[in-house]
Amino acid sequence: MTETQVARTRNRASGLDKFFKITERGSTVAREIRGGFVTFFTMAYIIVLNPLILGFAKDADGHYLGGGTAPNLPLIAAATALVAGVMTLLMGVVANYPLALATGLGLNAFLAFSIASQMSWADAMGLIVIEGLVILVLVLTGFRKAVFAAVPAQLKIAISVGIGLFIALIGLVDSGFVRRPDAPPTPVQMGTNGFLAGWPTVVFIVGLLLMIVLYVRRVRGAILISILLTTVLAIIVEAVGNVGAGSAKNPIGWNLNVPKIPDTVAATPHFSLLGHFSLLGSFQSVGIVTAILFIFTLMLADFFDTVGTMTAIGAEAGLLDEDGTPPNTQRILIVDSLAAAAGGAASISSNTSYIESASGVGEGARTGLASVVTGVLFLLATFLAPIVAVIPNEAAVPALVLVGFLMMMQVKSIDWNDMEIAIPAFLTIVLMPFTYSISVGIGAGFVTYVVLKIAKGKARAVHPLLWVVSALFVVYFAINPISQWLGAS
Numbered sequence: 001m002t003e004t005q006v007a008r009t010r011n012r013a014s015g016l017d018k019f020f021k022i023t024e025r026g027s028t029v030a031r032e033i034r035g036g037f038v039t040f041f042t043m044a045y046i047i048v049l050n051p052l053i054l055g056f057a058k059d060a061d062g063h064y065l066g067g068g069t070a071p072n073l074p075l076i077a078a079a080t081a082l083v084a085g086v087m088t089l090l091m092g093v094v095a096n097y098p099l100a101l102a103t104g105l106g107l108n109a110f111l112a113f114s115i116a117s118q119m120s121w122a123d124a125m126g127l128i129v130i131e132g133l134v135i136l137v138l139v140l141t142g143f144r145k146a147v148f149a150a151v152p153a154q155l156k157i158a159i160s161v162g163i164g165l166f167i168a169l170i171g172l173v174d175s176g177f178v179r180r181p182d183a184p185p186t187p188v189q190m191g192t193n194g195f196l197a198g199w200p201t202v203v204f205i206v207g208l209l210l211m212i213v214l215y216v217r218r219v220r221g222a223i224l225i226s227i228l229l230t231t232v233l234a235i236i237v238e239a240v241g242n243v244g245a246g247s248a249k250n251p252i253g254w255n256l257n258v259p260k261i262p263d264t265v266a267a268t269p270h271f272s273l274l275g276h277f278s279l280l281g282s283f284q285s286v287g288i289v290t291a292i293l294f295i296f297t298l299m300l301a302d303f304f305d306t307v308g309t310m311t312a313i314g315a316e317a318g319l320l321d322e323d324g325t326p327p328n329t330q331r332i333l334i335v336d337s338l339a340a341a342a343g344g345a346a347s348i349s350s351n352t353s354y355i356e357s358a359s360g361v362g363e364g365a366r367t368g369l370a371s372v373v374t375g376v377l378f379l380l381a382t383f384l385a386p387i388v389a390v391i392p393n394e395a396a397v398p399a400l401v402l403v404g405f406l407m408m409m410q411v412k413s414i415d416w417n418d419m420e421i422a423i424p425a426f427l428t429i430v431l432m433p434f435t436y437s438i439s440v441g442i443g444a445g446f447v448t449y450v451v452l453k454i455a456k457g458k459a460r461a462v463h464p465l466l467w468v469v470s471a472l473f474v475v476y477f478a479i480n481p482i483s484q485w486l487g488a489s
Contacts, residue, residue: 020096020367025319027366032098035365036373039100041221043356045399046084046102047381048227048388050348051076052396053105053170056256057112059121060285065347066273067121073257077385078269079348085378087339087351092371095331098361099313100374101339104352105403106163107301109170110438111349115294119285121347125277127291128344131298136337138303139330150465151300154414155445158425159301160308161414162432162441164407169433171400174255174393175204176246198252199243200394203234208398215402220359223399230395234259256393262386269382273347293476296469297439302352306336309353317361355406420456424449443473 017023022032051073054065066072084102091099116124137143172178176198181189191197196205207230214222237243238259246253282291310333313319314326326332332353339351360370411429416422428445432438450470453462 016369020369022367022369025317025366027364029369031364032367032369033373035098035360035363036370037360037377038220038363039098039354039357039360039365039370040374040377041224042359043100043102043223043354044221044378044381045223045227045396046105046354047077047081047378047385048391048396049105049399050080050103050108051388052174052256052391052393053108054112054349057116059116059124060119063121065116065121066276073388074267074385075270075273076348077388078382079271079273079346081378081381081385082269082271082274083339083342083346083348083351085375085382087335087342087375088371088378089375090338091332091335091353092368092375094368095328095335096368097310097313097319097326097328097332098317098357098365098367098370099310099332100354100357100360100371101336101351102354102378103343103349104302104305105400106167106407106438107298107352108349109167110298110301113170114437114439118290119282120278122276122278123281123285125344125347125349126279127282127294127298128350129277129279129341130344131295131302131350132337132339132341132344134295134299135303135340136334139333139337150463150469151446152421152449154421154425155428155449157410157413158428158445159442160305160407161411161425162429163301163438164404164410165429166404166432166436166438166441167400167407168404169436171397171404174397174400176201176252176255176394177204192252199237199241200234200246200252200254200392203230203237203392204394204398206230206233207395208401211398211402220363223402226398227391227396230398231259231391234392234395235261235390254392254394257389257391259390259392259395262390265387266383267386269385271346275345276347277344289472289475293439293443293472296472297442298350300442301438302340302350306333306353309355309357310336312355313353313357313361316358317366319366420452420458421449423452439476443470443476446470447473447477 016029022029055071055073055076058064064071066075080103087101091097091101111124111128115127177190178188179191180187191201196202207226210229211222211226214226219225244250244253245258246255282294310326311320311324319326336353343349343351360374414422414425424445427448428441431444432441435441446466447470450462450466453459
């Protein structure tokens with residue numbers, strides 16, 4: 001290399017260092033690149049998992065996402081990787097923060113199981129776009145502080161814990177570990193008649209144990225490694241045992257994909273899902289009250305998770321100021337809000353900040369350069385979308401159980417000796433998995449909290465916004481008798 005080339009390289013490195021403040025934050029280019037890779041491998045499972053959550057759900061018209069008569073997992077995977085890549089790049093360049101974004105677990109399940117079943121996919125995605133835009137307005141106007149103050153901190157924790165249990169239940173059900181009995185002495189049971197049934201369930205258990213062991217041993221990319229290794233095991237099991245697809249005649253078969261070696265693992269990605277959303281269609285499909293409650297539920301889970309995530313990442317990276325505030329907070333929240341809307345516009349659910357970014361921080365990442373690396377890797381992953389059709393549900397859903405556990409850990413921060421908060425928190429947590437609805441859990445918690453404050457003569461302690469939201473939830477819960485009383489159809 002000539003002296004001129006060396007000088008140019010130093011100048012580029014100096015410019016990179018200055019733009020991302022790498023040296024100022026006590027890092028190096030090598031650490032940032034390594035941290036970006038680790039973050040990607042830690043959270044790349046979402047490219048596999050999001051299609052499995054969204055791809056097999058049907059809307060109110062019985063259509064799969066994309067409008068087809070059969071699931072199209074590669075299409076969802078390509079859009080998932082694309083939006084994650086673009087928004088993570090923006091987080092790195094605009095906010096200069098080591099935080100990666102992708103489709104939010106919990107929110108995608110809520111969309112698939114609670115929202116899409118009541119309207120078209122386009123209408124459901126329109127709600128996601130509105131939710132992201134509402135959060136953006138709250139961020140730009142400073143009103144987010146009022147929203148944040150309206151909900152008691154321990155109720156916010158209960159919401160996260162409840163979503164964690166809900167996610168874990170979905171994983172256990174989709175794996176076949178938990179089933180609904182044909183002649184129910186109980187609502188649910190383990191396997192068939194209380195015993196494990198079928199090789200696919202065994203594959204799930206092996207995958208779950210492997211994932212837990214790798215995670216406990218702090219192996220980088222434990223979730224992704226476990227999914228890939230369990231998929232290899234599933235392919236072997238299918239080749240040897242010819243298990244076949246699950247059906248009424250074969251209830252112990254593979255729940256979704258039948259694992260087989262694919263004809264190709266790479267292909268030109270297709271992004272036809274982009275732009276398929278109806279901004280206001282949901283208001284006609286389910287009514288104004290229900291649509292508003294859906295938007296608020298999405299906004300609440302998305303917005304508060306982001307605040308907690310960026311603060312946790314900043315604390316681990318040593319980037320918080322004396323008030324516990326991360327650098328460029330406003331920019332971080334703006335990018336995150338845009339990511340939520342972008343996820344809806346791309347038909348792959350709300351994108352949000354990932355706590356898995358902490359793995360990259362653990363490798364030394366301190367700046368947005370790490371996010372740029374992670375974003376580029378997500379964009380490259382769009383060419384590997386066809387491989388998701390190979391991975392069986394039983395190999396991927398152990399991640400839901402593990403993520404559910406991680407979210408459950410927050411339960412220790414709830415004061416269980418204070419009945420005024422403990423009972424609403426309890427109802428929030430248990431009703432999400434028991435009713436298969438995140439909104440029911442949140443609504444029950446809010447309404448109970450307000451009722452208990454009234455009963456204890458502390459009505460003035462309830463934030464005005466919480467009064468309004470609780471009243472909306474009362475209307476939501478009673479919408480059917482109210483409609484009958486008014487003579488509405």
